[in-house]
Amino acid sequence: MQDCLFCKIIAGDIPSKKVYEDENTYAFHDIAPQAPVHVLVVSKKHTPDVAHAAQDLTDAELAACLRTCAKVAADLGLTEGGYRIVNNCGENACQTVKHIHFHVLGGEKLSERMA
Ligand code: AMP
Ligand code: ZN
Numbered sequence: 001m002q003d004c005l006f007c008k009i010i011a012g013d014i015p016s017k018k019v020y021e022d023e024n025t026y027a028f029h030d031i032a033p034q035a036p037v038h039v040l041v042v043s044k045k046h047t048p049d050v051a052h053a054a055q056d057l058t059d060a061e062l063a064a065c066l067r068t069c070a071k072v073a074a075d076l077g078l079t080e081g082g083y084r085i086v087n088n089c090g091e092n093a094c095q096t097v098k099h100i101h102f103h104v105l106g107g108e109k110l111s112e113r114m115a
Pocket of ligand 1 (some may be wrong): 005014016029030031032035040087090094095096097098
């Protein structure tokens with residue numbers, strides 16, 4: 001997808017701190033971390049958000065995102081203490097990058113508030 005920041009990161013055209021990659025997903029450290037661990041998990045196939053995922057991704061491609069979130073969390077030592085997975089969809093959620101992604105946050109006790 002032209003002019004999509006995360007498509008360019010996946011392609012290697014923009015540098016990122018890669019954590020994990022497989023055929024369906026790419027994971028990298030967020031540039032402005034909101035917790036001691038803050039990783040973004042993105043689908044390699046472009047779709048703007050979860051609202052469009054049903055038409056653009058297969059169920060397996062969408063599920064792969066959550067599997068990668070759990071794998072990355074485990075690899076980074078978050079499983080025992082727990083972690084949060086956040087997905088922003090659309091304007092009211094303040095989604096800034098219109099390429100589906102999941103935030104994996106952990107490494108400390110997070111706010112009880114979801115937002
Ligand atoms: P969202 O607000 O849910 O769309 O999240 C977008 C996230 O992308 C934010 O947490 C940003 O800090 C992060 N971000 C923006 N540009 C980059 C980049 N070049 N590398 C890593 N993370 C980025
Ligand atoms: Zn994209």
